[in-house]
Amino acid sequence: xxxxxxxxxxxxxxxxxxxxxxxxxxxxxxxxxxxxxxxxxxxxxxxxxxxxxxxxxxxxxxxxxxxxxxxxxxxxxxxxxxxxxxxxxxxxxxxxxxxxxxxxxxxxxxxxxxxxxxxxxxxx
Numbered sequence: 001x002x003x004x005x006x007x008x009x010x011x012x013x014x015x016x017x018x019x020x021x022x023x024x025x026x027x028x029x030x031x032x033x034x035x036x037x038x039x040x041x042x043x044x045x046x047x048x049x050x051x052x053x054x055x056x057x058x059x060x061x062x063x064x065x066x067x068x069x070x071x072x073x074x075x076x077x078x079x080x081x082x083x084x085x086x087x088x089x090x091x092x093x094x095x096x097x098x099x100x101x102x103x104x105x106x107x108x109x110x111x112x113x114x115x116x117x118x119x120x121x122x123x124x
Contacts, residue, residue, distance in 0.1 A: 008081055016065045028054045038111035
């Protein structure tokens with residue numbers, strides 16, 4: 001059995017935090033452009049929404065990553081360690097992907113509803 005479980009925890013935390021921080025940075029930068037394009041009538045609101053999304057992203061993902069830290073499997077070899085780390089990282093990445101596309105969908109729906117409201121007001 002692997003005796004130095006602390007090494008496994010450190011490797012996991014470093015990898016997952018690096019992924020979370022990098023993806024958050026990329027999505028935040030791209031999100032400003034995307035949200036500003038969806039809400040051209042209120043760019044300040046779009047930037048604020050993007051900041052709130054980034055904070056929520058960091059809090060949720062870092063919290064979940066720490067919850068996933070517990071290793072209950074018996075780790076007898078390095079391949080067992082790699083499998084457990086890969087599984088935990090894959091779960092976090094898949095959840096992030098699902099949340100990201102859900103957020104894009106909701107922002108698109110919101111922008112379209114705002115466009116419909118403004119076009120209805122213009123028709124009156």
